[in-house]
Amino acid sequence: MDIKAFTLEIVFLTELLGSQTTREIAKEHIAAKNGIELAEDEELSLPEELERGTTVFYRYPGTELPAMRDYQIKGFLKNAAKELNGLSGLPKNLRSKVNGKVFVTPRWMRLELPEGGEMDYLERPLLAQTAQGQRVAIARSEMLPIGTKIRCSLELFPGDVTENVLRELLDYGFYYGLLQWRNAGYGKFRYTLTQEA
Numbered sequence: 001m002d003i004k005a006f007t008l009e010i011v012f013l014t015e016l017l018g019s020q021t022t023r024e025i026a027k028e029h030i031a032a033k034n035g036i037e038l039a040e041d042e043e044l045s046l047p048e049e050l051e052r053g054t055t056v057f058y059r060y061p062g063t064e065l066p067a068m069r070d071y072q073i074k075g076f077l078k079n080a081a082k083e084l085n086g087l088s089g090l091p092k093n094l095r096s097k098v099n100g101k102v103f104v105t106p107r108w109m110r111l112e113l114p115e116g117g118e119m120d121y122l123e124r125p126l127l128a129q130t131a132q133g134q135r136v137a138i139a140r141s142e143m144l145p146i147g148t149k150i151r152c153s154l155e156l157f158p159g160d161v162t163e164n165v166l167r168e169l170l171d172y173g174f175y176y177g178l179l180q181w182r183n184a185g186y187g188k189f190r191y192t193l194t195q196e197a
Helices: 023-033 040-044 070-084 094-101 163-174
Strands: 004-012 066-069 102-105 108-110 120-130 133-144 149-156 189-195
Touching: 004 163, 066 070, 070 094, 070 102, 070 108, 070 163, 094 102, 108 149, 149 163, 163 189
Parallel strands: none
Antiparallel strands: 004 149, 004 189, 066 108, 102 149, 120 133
């Protein structure tokens, strides 16, 4: 089988917001409520001691460095495929094809901050319509600066998802980014995609 491998480097053009709950929230509410246990590597990769309700980045295993997981890149590609499905000559049923033909490695990817860059926090109001009327809450997220980078490998199985299609999907990241609060412009990126020998 002719599997093509690519190195992908993403450079964020806007700040990037953490999208995971803290370890305590994940264990107490998400896992317990659904009758599951968090995988040990996932549990240990979530910070523990942060203000309740703060969304965070995973931590690269064995460190306190911010990280992303393979499924977050794959999820972006699938979302882009859903939005661009059949447009400008792109294949139909593109989301399903991306799911079965594009694979991201490694499982854990370290987020590299630009020189002098530091993690910060972003607080913003959230409006919700409830049975008692409109309510406002404050959302708080870890935030990484413009210029943060991430690298991974993409393996492309033969089929309708060609290198050109893959590039079209990645181009979508300039308009609609990765992770939390994408619809407000966070997590937008440019990329370089290089075929591996």
